[in-house]
Amino acid sequence: MCSIKIRPKKYLGQHFLIDKNIAKKIVCSLSFKGYSSVVEVGPGIGMLTQYLLKIKTLELFLIEIDVEAVNYLRQEFTFLKDHIIHADFLKWEPSITSFALIGNFPYNISSQILFRLLRYRNSVPECIGMFQKDMAQRIVGKHGSKIYGIISVLVQAFYEVEYLFTVNEKVFFPIPKVKSAIVRFRRKLSSLERTDESIFFKIVKSGFNHRRKILRNSLKPLSLSKSFYTMPILDKRAEELSVDEFINLSKSARYFS
Structure with a gap:
């Protein structure tokens, strides 16, 4: 063989x-x-x-x-x-x-x-x-x-x-x-329950596509709710967030209405 x-x-x-x-x-x-x-x-x-x-x-x-x-x-x-x-x-x-x-x-x-x-x-x-x-x-x-x-x-x-x-x-x-x-x-058992997976994927990709920026700036193009952009965690860069923090962040995200 x-x-x-x-x-x-x-x-x-x-x-x-x-x-x-x-x-x-x-x-x-x-x-x-x-x-x-x-x-x-x-x-x-x-x-x-x-x-x-x-x-x-x-x-x-x-x-x-x-x-x-x-x-x-x-x-x-x-x-x-x-x-x-x-x-x-x-x-x-x-x-x-x-x-x-x-x-x-x-x-x-x-x-x-x-x-x-x-x-x-x-x-x-x-x-x-x-x-x-x-x-x-x-x-x-x-x-x-x-x-x-x-x-x-x-x-x-x-x-x-x-x-x-x-x-x-x-x-x-x-x-x-x-x-x-x-x-x-x-x-593993899904930890993304009650999470809009499309938002999760977009947050992760947008965050790392501009990894030198803090998340508040790199995620602005997603046009999420105003309250979302006030979260203190958005002062960090993408590489500083754990997987669970990305998931929890996505659970807090809503599109602007």
């Missing part, structure tokens, strides 16, 4: 994992609790796939955009033929009601994958993802740090996130120029 039988494509951001021990470690990071289906994104040469198949209680689906990889996977895992889906994950509309997500995510679309995860969060109780190391650090970043931003707040509002381990660049083919890292996401 370690021999590369298909050509990695630069435009797809393909870097195939070729280390079996790392592959096992990634698969073992799943809890296998609360779901019976797993969706693997970008299986490539099937390095993770072979170990996911050892979990007999799981129904496995593979989403792969590369037609050459799809043909290879269908030959290698003939019994999975109907579960190997030739599609762009960013456009794929799942019909499965509950599933874990796992994959060596292409670095060039990792942010889009995270927003896709948030969109389908009610169906995805757990996710194990391979990211570029600096992206992984941003995902788990805490308030008060320079790496804390939009991705940190939005993801942590819905998932408990954990930086599991760093992955050396030499376990991939071709070898990337950066280190990678594995992050685990476990969905």
Whole structure:
């Protein structure tokens, strides 16, 4: 399985994992609790796939955009033929009601994958993802740090996130120029009840898009109620607020009327 039988494509951001021990470690990071289906994104040469198949209680689906990889996977895992889906994950509309997500995510679309995860969060109780190391650090970043931003707040509002381990660049083919890292996401009970989620997303994005400004100024374009802009917490900058403070701030927000 370690021999590369298909050509990695630069435009797809393909870097195939070729280390079996790392592959096992990634698969073992799943809890296998609360779901019976797993969706693997970008299986490539099937390095993770072979170990996911050892979990007999799981129904496995593979989403792969590369037609050459799809043909290879269908030959290698003939019994999975109907579960190997030739599609762009960013456009794929799942019909499965509950599933874990796992994959060596292409670095060039990792942010889009995270927003896709948030969109389908009610169906995805757990996710194990391979990211570029600096992206992984941003995902788990805490308030008060320079790496804390939009991705940190939005993801942590819905998932408990954990930086599991760093992955050396030499376990991939071709070898990337950066280190990678594995992050685990476990969905948490919603803390956004009685919150207008659209306002929450807008506050977070607007706050960090002007992160040098205090929030009272960066949030002015949202035209929220006059009483909202009198709140003392708006004297802070976005990076100073915790995820819970962003949520509580959003619960106090109302559009101007």
